[in-house]
Amino acid sequence: xxxxxxxxxxxxxxxxxxxxxxxxxxxxxxxxxxxxxxxxxxxxxxxxxxxxxxxxxxxxxxxxxxxxxxxxxxxxxxxxxxxxxxxxxxxxxxxxxxxxxxxxxxxxxxxxxxxxxxxxxxxxxxxxxxxxxxxxxxxxxxxxxxxxxxxxxxxxxxxxxxxxxxxxxxxxxxxxxxxxxxxxxxxxxxxxxxxxxxxxxxxxxxxxxxxxxxxxxxxxxxxxxxxxxxxxxxxxxxxxxxxxxxxxxxxxxxxxxxxxxxxxxxxxxxxxxxxxxxxxxxxxxxxxxxxxxxxxxxxxxxxxxxxxxxxxxxxxxxxxxxxxxxxxxxxxxxxxxxxxxxxxxxxxxxxxxxxxxxxxxxxxxxxxxxxxxxxxxxxxxxxxxxxxxxxxxxxxxxxxxxxxxxxxxxxxxxxxxxxxxxxxxxxxxxxxxx
Numbered sequence: 001x002x003x004x005x006x007x008x009x010x011x012x013x014x015x016x017x018x019x020x021x022x023x024x025x026x027x028x029x030x031x032x033x034x035x036x037x038x039x040x041x042x043x044x045x046x047x048x049x050x051x052x053x054x055x056x057x058x059x060x061x062x063x064x065x066x067x068x069x070x071x072x073x074x075x076x077x078x079x080x081x082x083x084x085x086x087x088x089x090x091x092x093x094x095x096x097x098x099x100x101x102x103x104x105x106x107x108x109x110x111x112x113x114x115x116x117x118x119x120x121x122x123x124x125x126x127x128x129x130x131x132x133x134x135x136x137x138x139x140x141x142x143x144x145x146x147x148x149x150x151x152x153x154x155x156x157x158x159x160x161x162x163x164x165x166x167x168x169x170x171x172x173x174x175x176x177x178x179x180x181x182x183x184x185x186x187x188x189x190x191x192x193x194x195x196x197x198x199x200x201x202x203x204x205x206x207x208x209x210x211x212x213x214x215x216x217x218x219x220x221x222x223x224x225x226x227x228x229x230x231x232x233x234x235x236x237x238x239x240x241x242x243x244x245x246x247x248x249x250x251x252x253x254x255x256x257x258x259x260x261x262x263x264x265x266x267x268x269x270x271x272x273x274x275x276x277x278x279x280x281x282x283x284x285x286x287x288x289x290x291x292x293x294x295x296x297x298x299x300x301x302x303x304x305x306x307x308x309x310x311x312x313x314x315x316x317x318x319x320x321x322x323x324x325x326x327x328x329x330x331x332x333x334x335x336x337x338x339x340x341x342x343x344x345x346x347x348x349x350x351x352x353x354x355x356x357x358x359x360x361x362x363x364x365x366x367x368x369x370x371x372x373x374x375x376x377x378x379x380x381x382x383x384x385x386x387x388x389x390x391x392x393x394x395x396x397x398x399x400x401x402x403x404x405x406x407x408x409x410x411x412x413x414x415x416x417x418x419x420x421x422x423x424x425x426x427x428x429x430x431x432x433x434x
Contacts, residue, residue, distance in 0.1 A: 035266040036296055037274045050279040050359045056254075056386055059275060063268040065256040065384060071214030072251035073385055075365065075393050078199040082189055082209045083109060089179050089211075090116045095240040096126045098178045098224045100157075102135040102171070102367070103190035110143025110191045118150055126240050127152045130228055132172045133159040143191075157231045170262045173367050173378040176224050181243045184217040186210060186257075186366050186381055188289070188354050200348045200404065202319065208287065208353040208397065210365040210383050212255065215245060219257040223381050226259070253387045260368065260380040269368045269382070270375040277301060280358045283310045285398045287353040290325040291315035291343075292371040292431050298332055305340040314398070314405050316352075317345030325371060327427035330413075330420075337410035344405035351401075354382070357394035362386055365394075372431060 038045045048054040056067055076082040090097060090113070097120060104110055121127055129147060133156040141154070148154045157172040177185040187209025189195045197204030212220070225236045260269035277284060277300040284304055291313055293301065305311045320326045333343055345351075354374075357363045366382025368374045385391075 034294065034296070035270050035274060037278055037300065047275050047278040049281050050276070050362045051281065052279075055275075055279055055362075059272065059384070060256070062271045062275065063258055063260075065258045065268075065272075066219060067254055067256040067384070067386065068215040069254045070251045071212055071216045071253045071255045073253045073255060073383070073387070073390050074211040075390065075397065076187070076209040076211055077397060078204070078207050079109075079189070079196040080198050082185075082187070082207070083112070083196070085211060086177065086185060087112060087116055089183050089185075090120065093120050093125050093179050095180045095243070096128075096178075096238075097180075098128045098176070098221065098228075098236075098241065100130045100172070100174050100176045100224050100227065101190055102132045102173050102175060103192060104131065104136055104141065104144065105190075105192040106141075106143035107193040109193050109196065113191055114144050114146055117147055117152065121147075121150050121152055126238075128155075128224075128228065128236070129153065130155045130157055130172075130224070130231060132157050134171055135173070153232075155228065155231045157227060169377055171373075171378050172227055173374065174223065174227060174381045175367055176220050176381055178217060178221045178224060178241070181221055181241050182213060182217055184212045184220040186212075186220065186383055188352050188367060194350075202349055205350045205352045206346060206348070206401070208355050208365055212383060214251040214253075214255075216255045216257055216383070218242060218245065219259075220381070223257060223259045227379060253385060253390060255386070256384045258364075258366075258380075258382050258384055260374075260378075260382075262377050262379070267375055267380075269380050272364070272382075272384070273297065273368070273370070273375065274300060276356065276358055276362060276364070277304055279362070280304050280309045280311075282359045283395075284312070284356065284358050285310075285395065286313045286356040286370070287351065287398060287401060288313065288315055288356075288370045289320075289350075289352045289354060290322065290329070290369040290371045290374075292325055292329045292369075292428075293332055293336075294372065294375075297370065298336060301336055301341050302339040305336075310342075311340070312342045312344065312398075312402070314344045314346055314351060314401050316350060317347055317406065319346075319348075319350045321350055324427045324430070327424045328371075328431035331424040331428035333408060333413055334410070337408065337413060343408045344402060345408060346401060346405045348404050355394065357391055357398060360391040360395050361388050363390050363394045
């Protein structure tokens with residue numbers, strides 16, 4: 001059979017590619033967070049304030065988050081506070097350990113975790129380990145190879161498959177560790193040595209994580225089980241993972257776990273963020289690794305500042321690991337700065353925390369970044385806490401970071417070189433898929 005002319009072959013391939021994209025749905029592949037929120041001042045259409053009894057009800061109704069009393073919430077700043085606590089809890093495991101990580105790499109942290117897990121495996125503890133297929137490369141699993149050899153299931157979430165191209169860009173950015181179904185951890189950390197230390201030196205990432213006990217842990221376990229079922233087809237529902245809850249929860253804190261997944265419409269994370277900004281009345285303090293706000297978020301931040309809310313944002317500075325994301329965010333700074341939003345760039349190291357605290361009462365600690373990938377494309381998890389005691393801890397942590405950050409001044413920012421403006425603008429064009 002004679003071969004097709006080169007130009008005709010290229011045309012056929014291009015047509016097939018366009019057909020594939022049409023079938024997969026370009027809107028789904030590159031969906032942007034574009035939800036709007038009507039917030040006219042004094043109108044009944046405006047969302048409730050953080051302090052209002054209706055606020056939690058609205059959040060629960062619009063994000064599917066169940067809130068429960070009786071939890072204990074412990075904020076863990078950086079690796080110095082996170083890993084010793086985590087390793088001690090892992091050593092005490094008696095029934096089950098479920099781990100879901102977006103990122104890990106061979107080194108002291110991975111080796112330490114692997115040793116404890118191997119010991120618990122020999123003691124008969126059921127262990128489940130899941131990692132994102134893109135967030136973690138084969139090299140990243142090097143420090144955990146001994147677990148697979150010992151029979152611990154090591155499951156990749158959404159590996160590349162030609163027939164699932166529409167979901168390939170939707171990653172599991174989730175971090176969750178659940179021990180015996182009664183202790184839970186989440187936050188922005190991974191199993192890598194860059195999370196060691198206090199977050200105040202180059203190479204030591206600044207992070208905020210959380211340890212929880214109480215009824216909310218079952219929800220975090222449910223997030224893990226749901227994503228495990230997608231990855232394996234197995235529905236985990238044993239009593240080792242979901243033990244009988246105590247008759248009377250004993251912790252002081254009301255909390256919930258939000259699980260956000262990509263959809264053709266708005267995500268749970270997007271709805272949470274919009275409602276939280278609109279509900280602020282006194283303070284709105286955001287710490288976020290990748291601050292790339294879309295039009296709606298920018299508008300809500302501007303409105304918050306104009307109604308007298310003290311809006312402050314700490315994000316990555318010169319030590320950021322993804323400079324194009326920093327550039328894309330800076331393309332949106334000018335209208336925020338002019339409206340009175342205060343933006344700071346963390347100086348000592350990479351700022352990787354994903355938290356905010358509103359009016360000293362409403363806090364989130366988890367994996368959600370303020371970029372399109374988190375709000376529209378990734379699976380994410382975050383702890384929601386409606387509690388003034390936790391709010392005070394979060395306020396103090398933010399203020400401490402503020403002292404190590406450099407404020408971006410509107411007058412200086414306007415005078416930055418035109419070359420930087422061009423780079424920032426280009427970065428913004430591709431910010432949907434960062």
